[in-house]
Amino acid sequence: MKKTVSAALILIMMSFNLLAVDRTQIRDKAEDVTPLLNGSMVPKATVKLDDGSPVSLHALIMQKPSVIVFYRGGWCPYCSRQLAELKDIEQDLVNEGYQILAISPESVDKLNEQKLETEFAAQLISDEKLEAIKGFGVGFYVPNDTRALYKDRMNVELTSDSNNRAVLPAPAIFITNTEGQVVFSYVNPNFRVRPSAELVLSAAKLVKPIE
Secondary structure, three states: OHHHHHHHHHHHHHHHHHHHHHOOOOEOOHHHOOOOOOOOEOOOOEEEEOOOOEEEHHHHHHHOOEEEEEOOOOOOHHHHHHHHHHHHHHHHHHHOOOEEEEEEOOOHHHHHHHHHHOOOOOEEEEOOOOHHHHHOOOEEEOOHHHHHHHHHHHOOOOOEOOOOOEEEEOOEEEEEOOOOEEEEEEEOOOOOOOOOHHHHHHHHHHOOOOO
16 A cells, blocks of 8 residues: 555656646647746746847846846737837836846847837847747747748748747746746737736836845
């Protein structure tokens, strides 16, 4: 009886560990993403700044409290509108001690095209290797027909993984402290729905670290 109970406990623990690992896997649908929870630590990921230089995302976050925005790309009108709205609260966030990091799977070249078109408040960051998107648990695969539609109608070539499957992040916002801990998160699989700038500012003030 004891051996049976012990075996069951081991299986439960193994299942729990597998679930924890699965959190970072790219999902088949946006509705199935498993983002980091509040209290989780930011994963290790190397991303690129808009000048092409690689940098540790964790190192960036340790510099000051951060508002991290995962967005689909400069080609997405909903994303562009969201980032533009963040400009309205940029100074308020800066006054509260925050930096804004906007991460997309687009290449550095695409980021620079985006900068030329619109002056954004955020530091634009390329996650072309999908390390941050995977680490935060917000990545999902785009169906081939949707991928073709974006290419044909918008001339958008989506970033793909090692299996040549197109990947996008579910739109998300994470607020982190300088210890690399998530203190607030908002993730919505519906790419048309974004939190208001006022909500983001209110959340940032609410979870602001005590100095």
